[in-house]
Every structure is written in structure tokens, then in C-alpha cells.
Amino acid sequence: MERSNPTKLKRLADLARIVRKLKEQGKKIVHCHGVFDLIHPGHIRHFSQAKKYGDILVVTITADAFVNKGPGRPVFKEDLRAEVLSSIEYVDYVTIVNSGSAILAINKIKPDFYVKGPDYKKRKVNPYVPQKLKSEEEAVSKWGGNLVFTEDVIFSSSQLINENLYVYPPATKMYLDNLKSKYSADFIINQLTGLRNLKILVIGDAIIDEYHYCLPTGKSSKEPVMVHQYIADETFIGGTLATANHLSALSDKVTLLTLLGKKRSYERFIKTKLKPTVVPIFFYQGNISTIIKRRYVDFYTKQKLFQLAFIKENFLSDKIERRIVRFLTREIGKYDLVIVNDFGHGLMSRKIIATICKSARFLCLNVQANSANYGFNVIVKYPRADFVCIDTQEIRLATHDQFGELPPLIKKIYTVMNCKMLIVTKGQEGSICYQKKRGFHEVPALTDRIVDRVGAGDALFAVTSPCVYSGLEDEITSFVGNIAGALQVQVVGNSKQIELIDLVRFITRLLK
Numbered sequence: 001m002e003r004s005n006p007t008k009l010k011r012l013a014d015l016a017r018i019v020r021k022l023k024e025q026g027k028k029i030v031h032c033h034g035v036f037d038l039i040h041p042g043h044i045r046h047f048s049q050a051k052k053y054g055d056i057l058v059v060t061i062t063a064d065a066f067v068n069k070g071p072g073r074p075v076f077k078e079d080l081r082a083e084v085l086s087s088i089e090y091v092d093y094v095t096i097v098n099s100g101s102a103i104l105a106i107n108k109i110k111p112d113f114y115v116k117g118p119d120y121k122k123r124k125v126n127p128y129v130p131q132k133l134k135s136e137e138e139a140v141s142k143w144g145g146n147l148v149f150t151e152d153v154i155f156s157s158s159q160l161i162n163e164n165l166y167v168y169p170p171a172t173k174m175y176l177d178n179l180k181s182k183y184s185a186d187f188i189i190n191q192l193t194g195l196r197n198l199k200i201l202v203i204g205d206a207i208i209d210e211y212h213y214c215l216p217t218g219k220s221s222k223e224p225v226m227v228h229q230y231i232a233d234e235t236f237i238g239g240t241l242a243t244a245n246h247l248s249a250l251s252d253k254v255t256l257l258t259l260l261g262k263k264r265s266y267e268r269f270i271k272t273k274l275k276p277t278v279v280p281i282f283f284y285q286g287n288i289s290t291i292i293k294r295r296y297v298d299f300y301t302k303q304k305l306f307q308l309a310f311i312k313e314n315f316l317s318d319k320i321e322r323r324i325v326r327f328l329t330r331e332i333g334k335y336d337l338v339i340v341n342d343f344g345h346g347l348m349s350r351k352i353i354a355t356i357c358k359s360a361r362f363l364c365l366n367v368q369a370n371s372a373n374y375g376f377n378v379i380v381k382y383p384r385a386d387f388v389c390i391d392t393q394e395i396r397l398a399t400h401d402q403f404g405e406l407p408p409l410i411k412k413i414y415t416v417m418n419c420k421m422l423i424v425t426k427g428q429e430g431s432i433c434y435q436k437k438r439g440f441h442e443v444p445a446l447t448d449r450i451v452d453r454v455g456a457g458d459a460l461f462a463v464t465s466p467c468v469y470s471g472l473e474d475e476i477t478s479f480v481g482n483i484a485g486a487l488q489v490q491v492v493g494n495s496k497q498i499e500l501i502d503l504v505r506f507i508t509r510l511l512k
């Protein structure tokens with residue numbers, strides 16, 4: 001198919017060169033950045049006004065993989081979006097940028113004017129947009145440019161899409177319409193920002209997640225095995241370390257208690273990856289390494305081929321256990337809520353559990369089933385909790401019911417744990433929560449783009465815990481939780497943790 005104006009489409013590096021030459025000729029460069037999924041009259045006027053600031057208008061767009069606007073988005077793939085933009089008279093160059101932010105493009109283009117739409121200017125005091133804009137503005141002024149705004153009627157692509165195109169499955173559309181009729185995005189965002197000062201203690205296993213990317217080269221000539229060639233590897237913090245980072249999206253007062261191995265502790269690496277507001281309290285166990293889960297992953301499809309776990313079983317010594325119990329007995333009452341993320345790898349011993357359950361003022365529990373503990377690590381090993389968040393498999397194991405309907409199992413665990421709220425996550429089917437007074441509430445999954453499902457339940461658990469503690473409506477808690485789950489499945493493992501800005505943007509898009 002013939003592109004409308006192929007000469008306008010450039011790679012970022014080429015565009016940077018072209019722009020440099022144009023600047024040498026005295027031309028003023030104007031830059032707009034966005035997704036531009038559904039071009040509407042507001043965009044056209046935006047570009048026409050933007051162009052008036054200078055001579056050359058460059059539009060950079062976010063590549064599909066970095067668009068974070070909810071299920072079905074972007075509606076139009078990057079090539080098509082670039083094609084539409086390049087056919088607009090005012091636009092001189094178009095580039096697809098492999099980044100979720102404009103900064104990369106700004107640093108290459110070094111525009112004289114970086115232009116945003118009126119919605120950014122007129123948006124009432126909202127701490128998130130200005131923050132994002134602030135870093136873009138800093139990048140622009142670093143190169144001597146100016147941030148300027150266009151003035152016009154505000155059209156929103158997301159609103160037009162939500163109202164006129166069927167991007168969501170019917171059940172999701174119904175769910176979102178109903179939610180929208182009750183709460184505005186601002187209301188939900190305000191509730192979330194009200195959690196900033198909660199004092200939170202997170203306890204659980206520390207995990208180092210390794211991803212080793214490889215590609216098949218062929219069958220071994222000697223053995224019946226497929227040989228793979230190593231391509232690259234990445235290491236992330238996982239387990240409770242990631243949960244603590246997720247929590248820092250909502251609270252500035254997160255303390256993390258976890259256990260590292262003395263042999264290979266990864267402490268320095270962990271400290272560089274923990275968010276600056278997270279206060280770590282490490283206990284060290286001699287003779288073991290910090291738990292590592294190494295995944296061998298197909299480089300192209302990101303499909304997992306094989307997993308290797310470096311976990312020594314039953315490692316907690318009496319001495320370290322006593323120290324942890326002493327610390328908890330002394331400190332636990334100082335926290336508004338205590339979040340236990342139990343992966344069943346040995347830290348959460350009976351004595352530690354008993355201490356936590358006795359003294360935590362508000363206890364949030366996630367007790368995981370995985371290959372290392374299959375069937376043994378169940379929620380009912382804890383005598384009580386205020387909030388329980390587990391997945392479908394985990395509630396079935398805890399109730400010894402493989403096939404029955406979920407609601408009776410949920411009620412059973414709710415009663416046994418004597419909790420105030422219980423969420424069961426259902427992977428691609430979203431989640432179901434239960435509270436005695438309000439009954440059941442189901443939320444559909446909020447994305448259809450899956451990169452890696454690891455850690456989705458932990459992200460949902462982390463962001464819902466402070467919401468439950470603060471008594472937010474179950475509808476809001478579940479919605480925000482599923483947004484966290486959706487954000488998490490869109491990245492490889494724990495390569496990125498939930499940020500408040502991502503939650504805010506996702507909420508805003510879905511409720512437009």
C-alpha cells in the first residue's frame with residue numbers, strides 16, 4: 001500500500017540529523033509528542049497553531065508497545081498513526097519513538113518550541129500532569145527551548161474512542177459505564193493520594209528474578225535436546241522487594257523486612273533498585289544465598305522455556321528467627337498496616353506468623369502457591385487477617401475444592417480468617433471481592449496485552465491493601481487493583497514497578 005507521504009516518516013536518529021541541519025540554516029523547530037490514536041479536529045488545530053511558533057513541525061509518537069491507555073489501545077497501530085500524521089499539511093516530520101515518554105525525543109530533537117495542548121494548560125491543579133510536564137519542560141529548557149501551549153476546544157481521543165468505538169469487550173464496557181456513572185477519575189485519584197502518610201510494614205521473602213533470553217539454534221547432535229544460543233540477560237528485584245516498591249506508589253512510609261542470604265546477598269543491587277522512600281530492614285541468614293529464580297526465555301516471543309530456582313529449603317535458623325520475632329514484638333504496633341507477602345520459601349515460620357497475627361493492627365495477607373511449595377503454603381496457616389488477597393488456585397488449595405463454584409469458597413475463607421475483605425484474583429478474568437455487608441463484586445481484567453504474567457497478583461495485592469485499610473469503596477479498591485494487575489502484565493517480570501502516575505493515567509483514560 002502506498003504511504004501518503006513516506007518522505008515525512010523518519011527514524012529518530014535520522015530526524016535528529018535533519019533537524020540539526022535545519023537549525024544551522026536558521027529554522028525554528030517545533031515539536032509535538034503524543035499517541036495521536038484517533039485524529040480529530042482538535043489535533044488539526046493544535047498542529048496548525050503549533051506550526052506558527054516556528055518553521056518546521058516535528059511530531060513524535062509513542063510506539064504501540066509503550067501506549068498505556070487500557071484494553072484495545074492504541075486502536076490504530078503505530079505505522080497507521082504515523083501515516084495519518086504525515087498526511088497532515090502542517091506536519092513536516094513524523095517519528096515513532098520507542099519510549100513511554102517524550103524525553104528521549106526531546107533530547108534528540110532539541111526543539112525551539114515544545115508544544116502541548118490546552119488540556120495540559122487548563123487542567124486544574126493536579127499534581128501528576130505538571131510533574132510529567134515538569135520533566136519534559138526541564139528537558140526542553142536544557143537545550144534552550146520553550147514549553148508553549150495551544151489554545152482551543154478540548155477534544156479527547158480517549159473520550160471519543162470510549163464513547164464511539166467498541167474497543168472493550170461488552171462486559172468491560174458495561175462495567176466501565178457503570179463505574180463512570182458513580183465515580184469520577186478525580187474522585188478516585190484523590191482517594192489514592194489520601195494514602196500517602198500511611199505507615200506500612202511489608203514482610204516476606206526477597207527474590208531476585210533473572211531473565212536469560214535465548215534463541216533456539218537446533219537439536220543437539222548427541223542428545224535429544226534443543227540447544228539455545230544465549231542472547232542477553234536481565235536481573236530484577238522480585239517477591240517482597242517488588243511489593244515494597246509497588247507500595248511506594250501510594251505511601252511514602254514503607255518499611256520492608258526481609259531476609260537475605262549471607263553468601264550471595266545481592267544487597268547492593270537490591271538497594272539500588274528499591275525506591276528511595278522504602279526503608280529496608282535486612283536480616284541475614286548464614287550459609288545461603290538470597291533466593292534467585294532464573295528463567296530461560298525465548299528472546300522473540302518472551303515465552304518461558306525453563307526455570308531454575310536457587311532456594312535452600314527450611315533455612316531459617318532459630319537465632320535469626322528469634323531476632324525477627326524480637327524486632328516484630330517491639331516495632332509492629334507502630335505501623336498502621338502490616339502486609340505479609342508469603343511466597344512460602346521459609347521466612348514466614350510459625351513463630352513469626354504467630355507474632356504478626358497477635359500484634360499487627362491491620363493485617364493484609366497474600367500467601368502464594370508456587371512450584372516450590374505446592375499445596376503446603378496456604379492462607380489458613382495464618383490464624384487471622386483483616387484483608388486476604390489470593391488467586392483462584394490458592395483459594396481452591398486452601399479449601400481443598402478443585403472444581404466447585406468460587407463464592408462459597410470465598411465465604412468459607414472469609415469466615416475462617418475473620419477478615420473484612422477478601423479478593424480472589426482470576427488472571428485474565430479479573431477479580432472477585434467479598435465483604436459481608438456489600439456482598440460480591442466482580443471486575444473484568446483491564447488489558448488484553450500480555451507480556452509476562454509474573455507478579456500481577458503481587459501488584460494487585462500491594463495497591464489494594466492500603467485501599468482496604470482506609471475503607472475505600474470495594475468498587476474503587478478492585479478497580480485500582482485490576483489496573484495495577486493490567487500494568488504489571490504489560491512488562492517483563494518485575495522490570496518496572498507500579499508508579500502513581502501510571503495508575504492516574506490509566507484511571508483517567510478508562511473513565512473518560
Ligand SMILES: Nc1ncnc2c1ncn2[C@@H]1O[C@H](COP(=O)(O)OP(=O)(O)OP(=O)(O)O)[C@@H](O)[C@H]1O
Nearest residue numbers: 391425426427428430445454455456457458482485
Ligand atoms: N492474562 C491476563 N490478562 C489480563 N489481566 C491479567 C492477566 N493475568 C493477570 N491479570 C491481571 O492481574 C491480576 C492478578 O493476576 P493473577 O490472578 O494472575 O495473580 P497471581 O496468580 O497471584 O499472580 P502472581 O502470583 O504471579 O503475582 C488479575 O486480577 C488481572 O487484573
Ligand SMILES: [Mg+2]
Nearest residue numbers: 368391457458
Ligand atoms: Mg500471586
